[in-house]
Amino acid sequence: MNIGRSLLAFLVIPGLLYAVPMAWFMLWIERKIRARMQGRIGPFFFQPFFDFIKLIAKRPILRSRFDTVWMIGLPVSAIGALLASLALLPVFSTSSGFMGDLVLLIGLIEVPALCAVLAGFASRSIFGEVGATREAILSITYNVPFLTAIVALAISAKSIRLTDIALIPSGAVRALVVLTLLLCLPVKLRVNPFSLSNAEQEIYAGPTTEFDGPRLALWELAHGLEWVVLAGMAACIALPFRVGSWMGDILLFALLSFVTVILVTIMAAATARLKISNAIRFYLKWSMGMAVLAVIAAMFAR
């Protein structure tokens, strides 16, 4: 992967130019579906965009220089990591990654959660700290089945290159892994029934409670990008082939991401928030069981 191509992937497709409008679109879809399922009309199409502009234009409370630096630095590094992980996703069959890019992707996907935990503790607000603690506990828990599922893919493909991993594995392994990933998505995206870390009204806004104006706008954008990256990752792994043409691949990728978002949102709108012990038990029982099955299937199928 040469530098020009990586820059193109980072800044244009599936990076910045694709991801930012898509992030707002996904945030809108999520709110709209939830509203429709509750019998409401819901927000209009440009709502997340206007929310972002409004927050950017607010004049935040003055803080010390150090506070300002981390309050902007943390969400910006979350956004950077998310865009970089999008650039790594094997959207095209020709996008030749490098050996071991799977490891880098897994690392980058964890950066936003880490930033949220740091932001919660650094804000010194009790609600931020509670949110950050929950985020940390949950991210340790869901990462066990998540990483096991990824390992199953790598075993099945006998490779840690993302392009191989997305295209080679057998049907059974792929189905189990996609199911595990879909189960992990709600907790990574902090939506119901696993919206524990930003439990709205219960602990105000979790780690972002103390963020205002432009700093909050950056977190909102990071959250939208999380939707794009994680739905995109599920889409990339679920799709066993690539069309070959540039346009067809990106359309199929967007369509599958969209379907993933709808599935996650319907589940979020239909459920209520669990207690943290129940959430952990769910992950260690069901997702972990499915991930272990995937590993066994991958070992037998090779």
Added chain:
Amino acid sequence: MRIFKQLVSIARERSPWLFHLNAGACNGCDIELVACLSPRYDVEQAGMLLVGSPRHADILCVTGPVTRGTRAALEAIYAQMPEPKAVVAIGSCPASGDVFAGSPAIAGPLDQILPVTVYIPGCPPRPHEIINGIARAVAILADKGKDTSNRE
């Protein structure tokens, strides 16, 4: 730059986030405010959200006559909200003290403590009136944005 300022003004009009503070209310107005979020009135179609943190909010919705115990919290929460912001007094209590007027237990009415943008009278006001009042506050907020941007 002019286009961006217009965009900001539209965005302020389209996405008011509310923070609700009960300053010693009897819970009547609070129920009516929460009713605005229900499917029947659905204020989210106007972009309104009830947020949990005052730092996220644009509009402070105060109910109750401001008891002496809530005064400090009210001032602290108002100070935590970033500019531009508006204050909406929901119900008769924050406007005049209502039946509690003259009581030694209250520090209000609200306008002695904070600059009030819009009063919504009623005991309690109906959800329509609350939505109408907040919409007026939103219009003032958007205009306020325009004014300051012209001055700058």
